[in-house]
Amino acid sequence: MSTRKDVVQSVDRALTLLEYLADEPEGLGVTELSNRMDLPKSTIHRFLKTLLERQYIRQNPKTGQYQLGLRLLYLSGSLMDQLDVRKVALPYLEALGKETNEVIHLCVRDGDEAVYVEKVEGDNTIRMYSKVGNRVLMHCTAVGKVLLSELPEDEIAAIMARTGMPAKTKQTITDLKTLLTELAKVRSQGFAIDNVEHEEGIRCIGAPIRNYEGEIVAAFSISGPTFRMTEERVKTELSSIIKHYALLISNALGYVAAEVT
Missing domain, CATH: 1.10.10.10 (Winged helix-like DNA-binding domain superfamily/Winged helix DNA-binding domain)
Known part of the structure; x- marks a missing residue:
């Protein structure tokens, strides 16, 4: 060391x-x-x-x-090329962006934070501050919740103790107990929702990407303005779509525990 x-x-x-x-x-x-x-x-x-x-x-x-x-x-291009999940996921993320006409993010965990490693924008998507290389806290983002969702509770608690749980908006979860309840919901339903918790006016839904051993190695999300990303659209149409793409990408990485429908 x-x-x-x-x-x-x-x-x-x-x-x-x-x-x-x-x-x-x-x-x-x-x-x-x-x-x-x-x-x-x-x-x-x-x-x-x-x-x-x-x-x-x-x-x-x-x-x-x-x-x-x-x-x-x-240098950054060489690093990105080494991230197999990015190379495998990108064609699916581009297809997802066209299908939903919203911003698509791909993130990986780096220590106590999530890092954007890919972003797909369409002609009509709203401009967001995010860019490849940006780091975000995990308690207030859909991708972050996904990356936290299968960690042991003591590890989640330790991460939150180190980073804090600052309120980015009025909707941000700021206490550990509520976050743990939310993460249990993420595990059971297979997706996470950022309900205007990280950026005002923006709602997101995220899902996990698994490797051949079934471990979560990345998370991706669909993000857009609340007037398009309504709660009804997110919970009905987009939840089904993102789970489908999560399986497609995971299967492409060797995950075979479930069939793609």
Whole structure:
């Protein structure tokens, strides 16, 4: 197990610089980076020069600000290609998006959070803040509830203790007992609902993707505005559709415990 004393300081600083730039789409200048990282401008210049030469960052010719470079797409693309569930699921997610005309998300668990690894949008879908790479808490999202649903209760409790259960909307579940009751319902019905719990005006329904051993390895959801994603539509039409696609994708990953209908 590594400790801070094992960390190469220059590498750690370079990665921290990239993370700051990732949080600022418009870019940052040398002075701002120097202030944020508490390092001399001369040191920041050396990092920037190296990263520029390797194309991991670029300098906006109009503003002079530094931004992430296209080279990072190569790394992120390679990582995405290693996620077999994403490659297998994508054609089904695209079909689901066309069938429902809503936004489709694919998420995996990473520690105490869920991470978006794919997003499918149609021409008429509403714009949502989510994007690939975003991290979300699990107590207030349909995909998160799915990813939590088959974990031991003590593990769920530990996750909630670490992350807290902040109210994102008036509908957010903010106590562990209610969440555990909700997760039992998710297990029994085979899908989870985010009833305007994460983002105002948005309702979602999510379902699990299982591997050949029957373990939940990812979750996907259908998301849209409440005026289209009505409670009736979600519980009748979309619950049936998403369970069907959950089986299709899971079967494609080798899950054979149930027949696709």
